[in-house]
């Protein structure tokens with residue numbers, strides 16, 4: 001029987017205690033990305049429930065970029081870059097937010113989207129949901145319609161799903 005995606009993630013995801021600060025259990029997916037079959041299966045599984053329902057994929061800097069660009073390529077859709085603050089050269093919309101270990105800001109070009117474009121948002125980890133919620137708001141502010149949210153790992157007990165109430169979420173594994 002083929003290995004389930006949950007078993008694959010259990011096997012390849014590294015867990016680092018007390019990183020980047022005491023009390024955080026850091027989930028490192030770089031070994032999944034480094035595995036040819038792992039990367040392909042994760043990318044396909046992220047997009048599968050939304051097939052035919054999105055025109056573009058938004059990835060959040062930095063780890064989200066890795067997955068979003070692969071999903072966009074695999075599905076023949078466009079790629080939107082949602083960048084950390086101060087990196088984009090033209091007029092931006094901006095959101096400041098909190099995450100498990102600090103605060104940050106995200107920006108999107110004001111003209112990044114065609115009006116009504118259906119956007120799938122992709123990231124590696126959903127923890128507090130601060131990052132994903134900020135990105136959802138930016139996509140909508142730029143005139144897009146959020147088709148859904150796809151993440152590899154949803155961290156249990158940190159409130160990310162509640163923060164995204166009403167959004168369709170595809171999480172490949174609850175950790």
Ligand SMILES: O=P(O)(O)OC[C@H]1O[C@H](OP(=O)(O)OP(=O)(O)O)[C@H](O)[C@@H]1O
Pocket residue numbers: 060061062063064098099100104123124125126127128129130131132160
């Ligand atoms: O649900 P949240 O609490 O917002 O946490 C999830 C976010 O945290 C990580 O990014 P990080 O900001 O560490 O940046 P990186 O991708 O540059 O490592 C991860 O890639 C998600 O984007």
Ligand SMILES: Nc1ncnc2[nH]cnc12
Pocket residue numbers: 024025026027028099100101125127128155
């Ligand atoms: N515990 C965690 N592991 C990996 N990425 C994260 N992003 C936010 N919290 C995280």
